[in-house]
Amino acid sequence: MRMAGRIARRLAALLGLAAAGLFGWLYFAPPELIRVGSGYAAKIVCSNVFIAGRDAEQVLADDVQAPGHPLLRLMSVDVDESAGTVRAGLFGLFGKGLAIAQDGAGCTNVPDGDVAAAKLGPVPVAAAPDTDALWPEGERAEPSQAPEVGAVLDDAGLVGPGMRAIVVVKDGRIVGERYGEGFSQATPLLGWSMTKTVTAAIIGTLVGEGRMSVDKTALFEDWKADGRARISLADLMAMSSGLAFNEDYGDVTDVTRMLYLETDMAGFAAAKPLAGEVGKAFSYSSGTTLLLSRLWQEAVGDPARALAWPREKLFGPAGMKSAILEADARGTFAGSSYMYASAHDWARFGQLLLQDGTWDGNRILPEGFVAWMREAAPASNGEYGRGQLWLRGPEGGSPPGENPDTGFDLPADTFWMQGHDGQSVAIVPSQGLVVVRMGLTPSTLHYKPQAMLAALVAALN
DSSP, rough: OOOHHHHHHHHHHHHHHHHHHHHHHHHHHHOOHHHHHHHHHHHHHHHHHHHOOOHHHHHEEOOOOOOOSSGGGEEEEEEEEEEEEEEEEEETTTTEEEEEOTTTSSSOOOOOOOOOHHOOOOOOOOOOSSSSBBTTTTTTTOOOOOOOHHHHTOOOHOOOOEEEEEEEEEEEEEEEEEOOTTTTTTTEEEEHHHHHHHHHHHHHHHTTTSEEEEEEEEOSHHHHGGGGGGGOHOOOOOSSSOOOOOOOOSSSHHHHHHHHHHHHHHHHTOOOOSSSTTTTOOOOOHHHHHHHHHHHHHHHHHHHHHHHIIIIITTTTTTTTTTTTBBBSSBBBTTTOOOOOOHHHHHHHHHHHHTTTTTEEEEESTTTTTHHHSSSSSGGGTSBBBBBSSSSSOOOTTTSSTTTTTTTTOTTTTTEEETTTTTTEEEEEEEEEEEEEEOOGGGGGGOTHHHHHHHHHHHHH
């Protein structure tokens, strides 16, 4: 019995040491997957609390845990509204995710914990929108009374699961809109990769002023000594740079590492080597859009002026008062992924593209720039435009190699902005039509907004 007792005590001690070692490992050197998860949780909760005014626990449950990796269901968050911080971790302990609120610039993920280095200077904030004037001058809408339009917007199958906002613009006026429970026309919503098209438009404002050229090469000093010197701004815009970059969101890959583990996202992307021939291979990459953000901010010159540029040159002139671009921990806008705006403002941006970059009689983008954006990128097999936009709709579970628009009666000039988890803006110039669809709709649900768009085209005609 004494021997058994000694063995039991030794086993207990060993188990205690193992548990302590495991705790220490997870606490002081957590695996990268846990760090990605905690960074993601902190960032999504921070932005939705401080930009959209949503409840932190609801955001954690609905936006982070429900649709995501099983590991995310073990995340908890601590929000300090007075300090403007959100901390997240596995069981609240492991991973040490941190995001901070920035005045006028949403939230920033701070993977190294250096809050002082991550703080931006003041970013201009827009005046409150006019809720009485008719859209697009204000926020008031006069929906169509046509029962066919209402039938489309009330069809759960057409609007899709997890819908949060739909806005339909015909000939410059909102003719229909719907909102999910807890959301309204004023709720800022994350566009994810639709932000890429906004980045292209910001570059257009600088092209118009002669500060940038799409033909420029030798874009970064470190690139001048190797084959990357041949990469042009146009190659980056067309997702045809040849740079290595893994865009898989399922694990710790280039894109998740860049967004949640790197303080300098553009620096991380710029260090990637060539993996294909410049201009000849299409490879969708959020890293290339971070490079575009770094380049346009450098083209502005003064860092403070660069922070103000989007509102001064794009959002303000187009009436997009809710639009907020978020930056990384070194002050580069995360132009691949992080813009929040109301559905009304996403519709304004779509209308700007439909109107060839003009707004209220004023030219915001240079003449012909939107047409150039819509030209098929030579390496994309006709799927992607030169200017960070799609020439076909979301895949929604289409078989590999099949055009996802197959089977839908869509006008030939339709083009799209697309974002993660079911964000889309369809622009149809021949119909004077812009259709915004925002939601929380993971790709595993196989939702396609093409069906809704085709039904709306038929109803409005």
